Amino acid sequence: xxxxxxxxxxxxxxxxxxxxxxxxxxxVILVVSGADPLRSYxxxxxxxxxxxxxxxxxxxxxxPLMLAGLAVAFAFxxxxxxxxxxxxxxxxxxxxxxxxxxxxxxxxxxxxPLCLLGxxxxxxxxxxxPGVLKSYTGAHEVITTIMLNFVALNITDYLADxxxxxxxxxxxxxxxxxxxxxxxxxxxxxxxxxxxxALVCAxxxxxxxxxxxxxxxxxxxxxxxxxxxxxxxxxxxxxxxTMVLSGVLAGLGGSIETxxxxxxxxxxxxxxxxxxxxxxxxxxxxxxFGVIPAALLVGALKxxxxxxxxxxxxxxxxxxxxxxxxxxxxxxxxxxxxxIRTRTAEGEEQITLSTGWGAQS
Amino acid sequence: xxxxxxMSGLERxxxxxxxxxLIGLAxxxxxxxxxxxxxxxxxAVLAAAIRHSTPLxxxxxxGLMCERSxxxxxxxxxxxLLGAFIGFLANVWTGNLFIAxxxxxxxxxxxxxxxxxxxxxxxxxxxxxxxxINILALGLTGYFYTAGLVTxxxxxxxxxxxLADIPLFGxxxxxxxxxxxxxxxxxxxxxxxxxxxRWGLRTRAVGEHPRAADTLxxxxxxxxxxxxxxxGMFGGLAGAFLTLEAVGSFERGMTNGxxxxxxxxxxxxxxxxxxxxxxxxxxxxxxxVQTQLxxxxxxxxxxxxxxxxxxxxxxxxxxxxxxxxxxxxxDGIPYEKE
Numbered sequence: 001x002x003x004x005x006x007x008x009x010x011x012x013x014x015x016x017x018x019x020x021x022x023x024x025x026x027x028v029i030l031v032v033s034g035a036d037p038l039r040s041y042x043x044x045x046x047x048x049x050x051x052x053x054x055x056x057x058x059x060x061x062x063x064p065l066m067l068a069g070l071a072v073a074f075a076f077x078x079x080x081x082x083x084x085x086x087x088x089x090x091x092x093x094x095x096x097x098x099x100x101x102x103x104x105x106x107x108x109x110x111x112x113p114l115c116l117l118g119x120x121x122x123x124x125x126x127x128x129x130p131g132v133l134k135s136y137t138g139a140h141e142v143i144t145t146i147m148l149n150f151v152a153l154n155i156t157d158y159l160a161d162x163x164x165x166x167x168x169x170x171x172x173x174x175x176x177x178x179x180x181x182x183x184x185x186x187x188x189x190x191x192x193x194x195x196x197x198a199l200v201c202a203x204x205x206x207x208x209x210x211x212x213x214x215x216x217x218x219x220x221x222x223x224x225x226x227x228x229x230x231x232x233x234x235x236x237x238x239x240x241x242t243m244v245l246s247g248v249l250a251g252l253g254g255s256i257e258t259x260x261x262x263x264x265x266x267x268x269x270x271x272x273x274x275x276x277x278x279x280x281x282x283x284x285x286x287x288x289f290g291v292i293p294a295a296l297l298v299g300a301l302k303x304x305x306x307x308x309x310x311x312x313x314x315x316x317x318x319x320x321x322x323x324x325x326x327x328x329x330x331x332x333x334x335x336x337x338x339x340i341r342t343r344t345a346e347g348e349e350q351i352t353l354s355t356g357w358g359a360q361s
Numbered sequence: 362x363x364x365x366x367x368m369s370g371l372e373r374x375x376x377x378x379x380x381x382x383l384i385g386l387a388x389x390x391x392x393x394x395x396x397x398x399x400x401x402x403x404x405a406v407l408a409a410a411i412r413h414s415t416p417l418x419x420x421x422x423x424g425l426m427c428e429r430s431x432x433x434x435x436x437x438x439x440x441x442l443l444g445a446f447i448g449f450l451a452n453v454w455t456g457n458l459f460i461a462x463x464x465x466x467x468x469x470x471x472x473x474x475x476x477x478x479x480x481x482x483x484x485x486x487x488x489x490x491x492x493x494i495n496i497l498a499l500g501l502t503g504y505f506y507t508a509g510l511v512t513x514x515x516x517x518x519x520x521x522x523x524l525a526d527i528p529l530f531g532x533x534x535x536x537x538x539x540x541x542x543x544x545x546x547x548x549x550x551x552x553x554x555x556x557x558x559r560w561g562l563r564t565r566a567v568g569e570h571p572r573a574a575d576t577l578x579x580x581x582x583x584x585x586x587x588x589x590x591x592x593g594m595f596g597g598l599a600g601a602f603l604t605l606e607a608v609g610s611f612e613r614g615m616t617n618g619x620x621x622x623x624x625x626x627x628x629x630x631x632x633x634x635x636x637x638x639x640x641x642x643x644x645x646x647x648x649x650v651q652t653q654l655x656x657x658x659x660x661x662x663x664x665x666x667x668x669x670x671x672x673x674x675x676x677x678x679x680x681x682x683x684x685x686x687x688x689x690x691x692d693g694i695p696y697e698k699e
Contacts, residue, residue, distance in 0.1 A: 033505070081488065083621065137680040143625040144679065147672040150618065154672075158665035279496060282489050317613075320500025324493050331489040332479065 015283075017336050018329035019297070026322040030314065040312040044319075047307020048300035054307070056190040060261050062299025064089070064270065066198040067253030068277025069284060069291040070205050071127075071246045076286045077209055078242040079222035084130060084145025085250040086274025087152030090265075091126045092119035092251025093258045094156045097265035098164055100179030100258065111182040116197070116255050123251015124244045126152065131243030135236035141243070149274070157267045166264070175266035185260035194256035199292065201249060206288040208245075218242050250274060283327055298323060377631070381639055384678065388646060396529060406649045407533040412607060414638075414645030415544050416441065419599035420623025421630060421637035422551055423469070426592030429555060429632060430585045431568040431691040432480050433487040436472065436494030437596050438620025443498040444469045444600025446505075449512065449611040452604070456513040462540065462601045469597020470590050472498070477589040481582050484695035495620075503613050515609035516540060540602045547595070552634040564588055568689035571696040581696045599623070629679060632689065643678070647671035 027037035048058050068085045075082035096119035103111065129148060133139040161174035168177065185193045209215035220228045221238045229235050254270060262269050280298055284290030301323065305316035329336050375382075396403040420437045427434035448465030452458060472494055479490040516538040524535040534545075555561040566574040567584045575581050599619075604611050626644060630636025651670045 029504070133676070133680045139676070139680040140628055143628055144676055146618070146621045146625055147676050150672040151669055154665040154668045158663050161665075162663060278492055282486075282492060315504050317500050317503025320496050321504060322500075324497035324500055327489060327496065328479070328485075328493045331485040331493070332483045334483060 013340060014333050014336050015293075015330055017340055018326050021329050021336070021339075022322045022325035025325050026318060029321060030318065035312065035314045040308050040314045040318075043308040043310075043312045043314075044301070044304035046304070046311075048304035050307075052190045054303060056187060056192065058296070058300045058303040059190075059195045060192050060299075061302045062295045063192060063194045063198045063260070064253040064257045064273050065276055065280055065298055065302075066195075066291055066295035067201060067249050067256070068273050069280030069295050070198075070202055070288060071250035071253070071274075072277045072281035073284060073286040073288065073291055074205055074209070074249060075242055075246040076281060077222050078218045078239060079225065080131075080134075080239065080242060080246075081142050082127070082130075082145055082243065082246050082250075083142055083278065084127070084148050084274070085246070085253075085277045086272070087145070087149040088123040088126045088247040088250035089254040089257075089274050089277075090152050090156050090270055091254065092123035093254030093262075093270055094159055094164070094176065094265040095119050095122035095251075096183075096255035097176045097179055097258045098159075100183035101177040101264070103183075104180065106182055108182045111180070112185065112259070115179070115183045115259055116252065119255025119258070120248045120252045123254065124248040127243045127245075127247015127250065128240060131240035134243075135239050153267075156265070160265055160267050164265075173266070176264050178264045179259055183259055184263065185256060192260055194260040197252070197256060198295075201252065202288045202292050205249070209288070214238075214241070250277070253277075279323060279327060283330055285330075297326075378636075381636070384643065385639060388643070400529070402653070404529055404532050406646075406653050407529070409649035409652060410642060410645040411533060411537065411541065412645070413648040414641040415541050416599040416602050416607075416619050417623045417626050417641040417644060418544055418548060418638055419595050419602065420620055421627035421641060422547060422634060423592040423594075423596035423599065424624055424627040425551065425555075425632060425634065425637065426564075426588045426595065427473075427476070428627070428689055428692050429568045430564045430588035431571060431689060431694065431696070432476070432585055432589050433491065433693040434476060434589070434592060435488060435491030435624060436476055436498075436620075437491075437599075437623050438616055438618070439491075439495035439498030440469045440472045440593055440596030441600040441603070441620050441623075442502055442614070442616045443472060444597030445604040445615060446498075446502040446600070446611055448597075448601040449510075449604040452512045453510045458514070458516055458605060461605055462516075462598070465601030465605070466594045466597045469593040469595065469600065471593070472596070473590040473593020474586075476593065477586045480589075480695060481585045484697075487693050487695075499614065502611075506611065506613055510611075512604075512610055516606040538606045540598065540606045543598070544602075548634045548638050555634070565689070567696075568691055571691050575696075575698070581698075585696075596620070625675060628688075629675070631687070644671050644675060647674045 023041065027041070030037040030040055047054055049055055068089060071085045071088065072082055096115040099115045099118045100111070103114070106114065126148065130139075130141045130144040133144050134141050157174060160176055164176045165171075166175050166177040187193065188196075207215075209219060217228065217233050217238050218241075220231065220233060221235055221242075225235050228238070253273065257270055257273070258265055276298065280291055280294045283294035283297070284292070301319040305319045308314050308318075309316045392403060392407065420441060423437050423440065424434050444465040447468040448461045451464035452461035455461065476490050476494060479485040479493065480487045518536050518538050519542075521535040525531045527535070553561075555564065563574065563579045563584055566577075566579060567581050571581045574584075600616070603615060603619075608615070622644065623641075626637050626640040629640040630638070648671045651667050654667045655664050
């Protein structure tokens with residue numbers, strides 16, 4: 001019991017103190033710029049956890065973040081850096097919107113899964129492109145995913161402003177029509193259904209990575225592609241599969257955002273979610289179960305930031321600064337451990353995800 | 362690098378750069394032909410290509426310095442953004458463009474120092490280190506930016522005497538604002554330093570095989586620190602280019618992914634300054650042609666598809682012709698002294 005408690009403490013203490021340190025430094029910045037930190041943080045907490053409605057908002061915000069984080073973390077396990085979660089996410093978002101407004105007469109129980117699957121498939125297919133390019137031409141996934149983000153931005157913009165544009169009278173902006181009620185994700189109490197789906201995905205990702213042969217291959221390729229090849233694993237196939245699954249996760253994030261929060265696709269409304277996914281994957285130490293609390297934390301910050309801006313007049317961007325500091329302290333464990341005088345948990349090292357771009361297949 | 366014996370220097374060069382040279386030649390022929398038809402438009406497009414490429418080259422040089430010494434820098438975007446912002450503020454406060462550029466460069470250097478501290482001293486995972494810088498820059502600029510600040514002018518083009526009178530080349534290369542000239546010079550300087558000086562040899566040694574370099578008495582930590590700081594300066598200069606030379610004001614998130622594109626340009630250019638320049642010019646050219654097509658207004662294609670041009674071109678060239686890039690062997694791996 002004693003050892004269990006102390007090992008739990010060792011696991012939780014660093015992230016906890018990282019958050020506290022980040023908030024303290026954030027407070028210093030607030031004071032310097034003439035804001036009242038107590039009032040600001042009060043408003044932040046109020047906006048994140050103050051009532052059932054705000055908790056609902058926090059969970060809503062956390063959902064696409066969790067899926068984008070899972071997408072990035074999943075790819076990291078195969079040694080792939082998927083900067084393209086953003087593109088995969090918006091493709092998922094627009095395809096579910098299209099399925100959600102164009103197909104009529106389906107019952108909720110069929111329409112919702114159809115839209116989710118469509119979005120996941122769109123994300124997966126878009127994720128496959130960098131995987132195929134890497135496997136067969138050696139094109140580096142960091143470059144191709146960055147470029148594909150811009151491509152996705154342009155194509156979805158075209159669709160939302162062209163063939164799939166909302167042509168209801170009075171609308172001039174680029175956006176799709178609203179998804180039908182039969183394709184809308186609601187809440188159970190204060191918990192959005194989308195959030196539950198994201199949790200299931202996290203468990204699914206964990207199960208796949210650590211309990212199946214495919215997962216074993218993915219992790220082996222990530223640790224050492226040469227060894228994987230000598231062991232008879234088909235490295236190109238594994239790389240493509242990993243990118244597809246990563247894209248599926250990101251695409252689902254976009255779908256849920258469309259079907260549960262925005263209610264349609266509108267360019268710019270999910271900007272940055274894929275990049276936040278990188279932060280969340282890193283905060284969660286690229287483990288699916290680490291991604292869950294990381295996404296909740298960032299979701300709470302994002303949900304509270306609006307309230308803070310509204311009632312304390314503090315620009316919402318301060319939460320980006322706090323996020324960067326949290327990430328810094330989580331990664332630079334030795335600073336925190338020195339400050340709170342805990343030893344490193346046994347067998348636990350500082351995180352390394354990348355042995356550089358160097359791990360070529 | 363594959364060491365292939367029995368090949369002449371020319372063969373080796375062609376093997377490595379042949380495709381790039383071919384693309385360059387094709388572009389040159391196309392430009393020459395178009396110039397004979399529409400000289401003014403051609404000159405304008407080429408000048409725009411240079412403008413688009415300048416921050417990308419600088420960003421790529423930033424990445425190059427870091428990665429050649431063994432430190433991955435995905436924080437170029439953040440270094441550019443904060444450099445752009447501080448340069449802009451310095452211009453608002455002092456009204457002196459020289460001080461403003463200096464402030465931008467210094468900001469980049471400070472972020473470089475932060476990256477070096479994280480990746481060399483703390484041995485934090487370098488992808489995380491770069492991400493910290495990106496988010497930090499986004500947050501700080503967003504938080505402290507207040508709309509309505511007015512700058513006092515921006516850097517203007519200077520014609521370099523008789524050189525500027527050369528048809529086409531003169532107007533494209535020798536009528537430029539100062540940071541663009543500085544970029545041209547820096548490309549040559551970085552190439553010379555990396556491949557023809559002791560400093561460069563040590564930098565590359567530290568990026569390829571730090572233990573061997575250490576054994577021979579090279580201070581790995583010091584080399585990495587300085588290279589990452591110098592790289593940061595280039596990143597800051599790229600930011601200063603955006604606010605002080607290209608646009609003249611600041612907007613939230615104005616780097617708009619250029620730091621990441623610069624990363625692509627660096628890898629695309631095979632970790633060499635001239636390679637990066639070529640890649641950036643190709644990308645800049647595609648961007649300029651794209652803009653020209655959009656505003657020329659004679660084509661019935663939705664503008665979003667024309668907007669795809671630079672990105673799709675990069676993917677096609679990368680996948681079809683360039684393929685695998687050899688990366689410095691110790692890139693991304695913190696060095697532990699025994």
